[in-house]
Amino acid sequence: MSAAPTPQRVPDEDPAIFREGLKMGMPTLFGIAAWGLVVGVAMVKTHLTVAQAMGMTLLVFAGSAQLASLPLIALGAPVWVIFATALAVNLRFVIFSALLAPHFAHLRWYKRFWLGYVAGDLTVALFLQRFPNDGPAPGKVSYLKGLLFPNWTAWQVGSVTGIFLGSQIPSDWGLGFAGTLAIVCVTIPLITNRATLCGVVVAGIISVLGFHWPYKLGLLAAVIGGMLMAMAVTEVLQRGKARGIAPDSLLRTSGVDAGQARRRRQEATRRKEHE
């Protein structure tokens, strides 16, 4: 990170980049709404009143934490146990917050608070994919907002639908699977090298092995384990690179994100036209 904060002269807002964010997030909306629906139904099945369910969906706005806490509420678990579980489930967001922080450090505190508060898994992943570097770049706030607004809306629409139709929807329709598919879809372009692939595989394995651990610690262990594995693979491959072995990149096999590829092609043609 830079030693002294430079004044932010690059515009944060840019309507074109806002639309880019909307376009990027659009395909995930159905999956997010489906997941919201599942959580809405779960809240109703746990006998929360409509007011409580609405309160939970608006104030907590964290699907995995809500789903983890509902069975505990049903069992009448002590409130501090539920809090500890939700905290453990949400701990991955501390990491995401650390990743987002340098991009928005120059904003007023309340803007940072709201942007961070509603930024879920998919929003963070998609934002970081578009802006992998901390340095000033135009339209970061617009892009994030472009991802956030529809994400939040889709979730609320799904949740409210689930709350009001909860009893009518048979659970064996498995509608939540659409949410899983959406998340899988966003994960694939993030796997750009072997290190990430290994990390993802290890995270998957640990999340299955630790599925029944208390406080949903399996999720947290999976994230940390995956990160450690990816770092270890990076180390090994860097040492291999020093000895002249091929660089670690899956970009040709797994394919580059279409948007990035298109942008690169556009830049290449623009460069050719100037020659």
Add this chain to the structure above:
Amino acid sequence: MSDLDIWLTIGLLAVATAFSRTTFIMLGSRVAIPPRIQEALRYAPACALAAITVPDLLLNNGHLQLGPDNFKLVAGIAAIAFYLVKRDMMLMILFGMLLFTGLRLWA
């Protein structure tokens, strides 16, 4: 659980969300994270997304189900293959859900 307890729980859950999602972004540039750790943190989003989805694909009611009778797994793998070819998220979700529903109703 009493109504009051439930509202208390909801309040604490909101605190859990606020705390985890806003701590670092609120600290802004006041916290310098060592570059090695920053490198490691970049892998976190992909790992977190995997940790959320893999159990849904591989487990049925908490039990590992790796065979073709796990419709989510079959549909999931097919959907991944579909996405790698078509690179279209909406179609991938549609394809996966249709396949999953088809398997569920007729397999």
